[in-house]
Amino acid sequence: MKQQSGYRFLNWAQNETCTAKNFFQPETEEELTEIIKSGSKIRLVGTGHSWSSICLNNDTLINLDFYSKVLALDKEKLQLKVQSGIKLWQLNEYLDKEGLALKNLGSIARQSLAGAISTGTHGTGIDYRILGSQIEEFTLIKADGEKVKLHGELDKELFNMCVVNLGCLGVISEIILNVVPAFNLHDYTMAIPFDEAVERLDEFINNTDHFKMWWFPHTDKMVLYRYNRTHEKANDSRFRQWFMDEFVSVNVYRLLLKAGNINRRWRKTINALLIKNFDKPLDRIEKSYKVFNVPEPPIHRETEWAFDISDAKDLLREYKQLISSSSHLINFIQEIRFTKADDFALSACYGRDSIWLGAYNADNFEWNELMSDFETLAKKYKGRPHWGKEFTIDKEYLQSVYPKYEEFNVLKKQFDPLEKFTNNFISKIF
Ligand SMILES: Cc1cc2nc3c(=O)[nH]c(=O)nc-3n(C[C@H](O)[C@H](O)[C@H](O)COP(=O)(O)OP(=O)(O)OC[C@H]3O[C@@H](n4cnc5c(N)ncnc54)[C@H](O)[C@@H]3O)c2cc1C
Numbered sequence: 001m002k003q004q005s006g007y008r009f010l011n012w013a014q015n016e017t018c019t020a021k022n023f024f025q026p027e028t029e030e031e032l033t034e035i036i037k038s039g040s041k042i043r044l045v046g047t048g049h050s051w052s053s054i055c056l057n058n059d060t061l062i063n064l065d066f067y068s069k070v071l072a073l074d075k076e077k078l079q080l081k082v083q084s085g086i087k088l089w090q091l092n093e094y095l096d097k098e099g100l101a102l103k104n105l106g107s108i109a110r111q112s113l114a115g116a117i118s119t120g121t122h123g124t125g126i127d128y129r130i131l132g133s134q135i136e137e138f139t140l141i142k143a144d145g146e147k148v149k150l151h152g153e154l155d156k157e158l159f160n161m162c163v164v165n166l167g168c169l170g171v172i173s174e175i176i177l178n179v180v181p182a183f184n185l186h187d188y189t190m191a192i193p194f195d196e197a198v199e200r201l202d203e204f205i206n207n208t209d210h211f212k213m214w215w216f217p218h219t220d221k222m223v224l225y226r227y228n229r230t231h232e233k234a235n236d237s238r239f240r241q242w243f244m245d246e247f248v249s250v251n252v253y254r255l256l257l258k259a260g261n262i263n264r265r266w267r268k269t270i271n272a273l274l275i276k277n278f279d280k281p282l283d284r285i286e287k288s289y290k291v292f293n294v295p296e297p298p299i300h301r302e303t304e305w306a307f308d309i310s311d312a313k314d315l316l317r318e319y320k321q322l323i324s325s326s327s328h329l330i331n332f333i334q335e336i337r338f339t340k341a342d343d344f345a346l347s348a349c350y351g352r353d354s355i356w357l358g359a360y361n362a363d364n365f366e367w368n369e370l371m372s373d374f375e376t377l378a379k380k381y382k383g384r385p386h387w388g389k390e391f392t393i394d395k396e397y398l399q400s401v402y403p404k405y406e407e408f409n410v411l412k413k414q415f416d417p418l419e420k421f422t423n424n425f426i427s428k429i430f
Pocket residue numbers: 012013043044045046047048049050051054055064084085105106107108110111112113114115116117118119120121122123166167168170171172173297386387388389
């Protein structure tokens with residue numbers, strides 16, 4: 001087992017940091033259990049891809065990079081057993097070689113599986129629930145070292161309480177995932193006027209397996225991403241992938257961001273230029289995980305909330321109006337995604353089919369002001385924040401929008417009576 005004292009943690013977005021007295025990277029469940037039993041204040045850190053201060057702890061941090069093996073594959077049952085530190089990209093690569101895939105994914109695959117599950121990470125598609133819904137069974141090691149096995153059907157009630165766990169119920173150790181035969185996606189991406197996109201929203205959501213939208217603020221255009229499952233062969237060209245996904249989306253985009261930071265007023269023109277990329281539709285077929293995942297974005301700030309789908313049109317129109325009538329100058333896409341309702345206590349999609357609206361900006365300048373305006377709107381529509389992204393903590397509000405909040409809090413006290421897994425973030429929200 002690797003260990004270090006005085007370990008400095010910095011999250012991906014570089015907006016949260018802490019120095020942990022002890023940093024452990026166990027390789028076996030026995031080592032992991034020993035650390036849990038002997039520690040007094042513990043947090044887990046996956047790959048630090050959360051914007052919120054959810055991982056921070058000055059005492060003990062545990063990372064499971066070396067507890068990330070594939071343990072068993074049952075091709076008949078389509079089930080894969082893994083150690084929880086495995087990264088999503090490792091899963092994608094492993095499954096691809098076996099002719100299998102994850103059913104749905106978010107925009108990147110750098111995260112650890114346990115980290116993604118714990119914050120309620122999601123992809124898009126109104127018939128598809130958050131990533132945690134792909135779990136068949138998982139084990140949780142509680143603060144006293146006891147191992148609890150949770151099966152999605154056999155222990156349904158407790159399982160549903162524990163999937164989105166914010167790392168405060170214990171440590172997820174092993175996970176059995178339900179996987180699917182590998183599939184291709186037909187990606188048809190194009191820009192249309194914002195108002196038309198909102199007007200025809202139901203049509204797009206319901207006729208597309210995985211539908212999402214990007215709005216470039218200060219423009220009247222919305223980019224529609226329509227991914228449909230297909231049996232047709234992949235036809236995306238390697239040159240296009242290199243030129244668009246590596247060269248333009250990474251290098252050219254970063255240069256334009258820099259230009260927009262020299263003079264923020266240029267951002268309107270830059271966004272208008274960027275949207276031109278989508279004038280000609282992209283029409284391609286590629287392996288599912290290669291379509292779901294986008295090129296690694298530049299460092300930026302994010303807040304993202306889930307809302308009842310029935311409010312989608314009003315919400316989008318009001319958000320556009322809010323940005324247009326404000327002095328905010330945004331240099332990043334605003335993302336709109338959709339997920340199916342679930343029964344996970346702390347899932348932002350609990351009990352309601354949801355639209356996700358994310359306000360993103362690659363600039364710290366006046367970020368708090370943008371977030372504050374966004375949150376006022378989000379609260380008006382009874383939104384629920386993504387636990388891994390930024391939001392200002394308002395315990396009473398959170399209690400009011402999560403019907404199972406108190407029930408989760410009771411369970412937390414049962415599982416961790418001495419608050420071993422409670423850091424500032426957790427104590428502020430409960
Ligand atoms: C560029 C980028 C793109 C993103 N795209 C999406 C997206 O498409 N959809 C989406 O929903 N989110 C997205 N996110 C957010 C991200 O998926 C979540 O914040 C996720 O939790 C990060 O995973 P991680 O492994 O980095 O976990 P960390 O941020 O390191 O940890 C998150 C939480 O998980 C807990 N945890 C980690 N391991 C364990 C364990 N073994 N047992 C118990 N608790 C544990 C930690 O204690 C912490 O509370 C994105 C983030 C970035 C930076």
